[in-house]
Amino acid sequence: MNHIAAKPAPVETEALTLMLGDRVLLDRASLRVERGQVLAVTGGAGSGKTALLGALAGRPPAGVDVAGGVRIDGHLLIAQGGRLAPRRPLALQVAEVVGHHLGLDLRGALRRMADGLDRMGVPPAARRFDLPPEQLPDSLRWACLFAMAAAVGPAVLLVDAPAAGLDPTVRLRLLHRLADWARADGVALILAGRPEDGVAGPADHVLALRRGRLLPPIPLRAGPLEPLEPPGTARLHARGVGMSYPLAPGPRGEARSLAVLHGIDLDLRTGETLVLLGETGSAKATLARSLLCLPPPTAGTVVWMGRDLMAAATPPAAGEEPNHGGLRRARRDLQPLFPDPAASFDPAMTVGTQLALVLENLRPDIAADRRDHRIDEALEEAGLRPEAALRWPAALTAAEAAHAGLARAILSEPRVLVADEPAAGLSAEERERFLDTLMAVRDRRRLSLILATERYGEGLRDAHRGIVMLAGRVVESADAGTLRTAPLHPYSRAMLAASLGGRPALEGDAPSAFGQPAGCPLRRRCPLAREFCAQAVPELEEVASGHHVACHYWDTPAEE
């Protein structure tokens, strides 16, 4: 018999109970995290994740009562948003924190920090210790925070909402790096975040905080609500759509401009759902707006039912009659959903007044006394009560505003909805509810839908076809099933991996619009990149029927 007692786990709680006033945030939870184990705690806003981490760290937030036992070894807490003073040079802050914990001088602290940055995969060229954090890109700031934690080397690391707000591929790469470090160094790592923050990806265990209990998470809907019907014929055609913005003239007075969208071709069939996938800087939102001619693109054509939309939307030259009828017809058929629905309502008018204005403008054929009835119907179809019409936009919650935006969009009985991240600001449950409503509306009205989103899996599950965009170009387009299971472009594969919680095979961050590399825009991050990638932008080529890829080496395995 072995008489040596097993080492206690670095984190152990015994019937831990958290109360906020008389609300139970956490009810008698027993938690145990071993060395080298990664635990993810997910939960919606206000579910008590932050309180739990605070209680574990021995510093519960004000107003939270803690009962039960907590045993925790030397720990470090990275609070929500990452706590770095925005204006002090990073080197000083590193020296302070690392020096404080390990008793090192500046040089020693920076050396440990450099080791930490190595483990977080930050290339030496990107290390700017002399800059204050506010001048660093967000991803680098998070990498620095993680590296700082690695430099300190605690027994337990608690991280609240890590890397929230970063692009999925960048976020997952960082989280995996952090989890690797924790496993290798035997650190117990607890990641807390909202379900959509992707903290579950790199974790060994996932617990969801729901109604005061820590339970296994409920998997999200993976397929469409109802089987998708096959689409009809193409009605919306976009050819060579491009967008560029004028810049201040150059040193010799030459006109300059910044092209953000490069010659996109796209067809949308009736009843078809097409999802535009891409992360920050992919110009998916610009494309969505260009299709609506809000504002019209600077190049190419958009044709709706044989009518040139751009000609109708451009203000007529002096002396010409404005073509209001044609534009009104097109606007009635093509309606947008905005990424910030609350801001898309005029704060100086009630929701109902604005809906009535839309109806009056787009459907002059509906008699004035029928309008209220129509508005009530649309609000109900969008999942709101008719009373919502009497409210002011400022009094709506984000979710209500999103539903009200949907009501406005379907009011004119359109045939196409163009939605640009319509649920971006909503929590996970609100998102699900909103998307379910949107899909139900689409199915009932047989609408075509263009959905721009950065969430690969979520976007594709309800779609017929997907387009993956990168830096204003289409890099892959295929039917949704193919993109969901076997995408070919390295960027699509990384997005798929990130959406499944896996490790995206991309290094570094997306370049800014002003610093695009020559050749393929992915080449500084791509695992397949070779020299030729710098010389030519890959063209979209058909690799199978209906499947297009823009990559020189999509069929070549990575070089060793």
Place this chain on the structure above:
Amino acid sequence: MAEFDQPPLSQPEPQPTGFARGLSGAAVLAALALAAAAAPLMADGSALHRLDADPVAAALLDGRGSLSFALLAAVLGGALGIGWALLAGLAGTLVGKGAERRIVIAAQRMAGWPLALLVPLAGGLLGQVWLLALVTALTAAPAVAALAHAELSVLMRAEFLTAARAAALPEREVLRRHLIPNLMRPLLAAGTLALPRVLAAESFASLLGLGLPPTLGSWGASVGLAARLGDPVAFAPPALLLALALWAACAIADGVAAGVRKP
């Protein structure tokens, strides 16, 4: 126990609403104006011999000149500044972004110049009050224009305008239904910025003896005169009232601006 003990990055300082301050400023200014209006009653008909009257009543009498001149110049200056901003916006739509930028940059530059120095100059050179008011108004206009244009361009980018265009609302209607109603408050807020500026400029000029004509009376002139005569009893009331009025004018401008910025 370990933690990153720095101030959080993600939580900005809670903004003071400024609304209460604006309200108290308005109350103070209204009380001052009322008191100044009622001052002749207190001075038992001796308004002509202001320096013989009791110093508080005399200071209140001076307030009539200062406040009414400030009000006149502020209305003028606010209107000029707002007109300037609207002109820039109009140039932006009709001529091009370059023209708009030039007009606004001119306003921003001039807002930084010590334009208040022009007021005593004008007071010395031009005899008429209305010309002086115009010059005082002009000194406040650039700052108003810069702020009003900033508000205007924020509004021009608002998403609900795009939503209105998506509903095929003609530009004229977008202007009438959405732009103008939402523009009123921020423009008025920018306009109130002129009040503390013109009050300060006029007081400064009158202090030097180059401001309002002596018949009108002004806090600045009384302070200057009392200082030259070395008379602390005559000095204190107008100085205090002037300080109070300046504080109130600043509080109003702050309060209105804060009210506009509220989500």
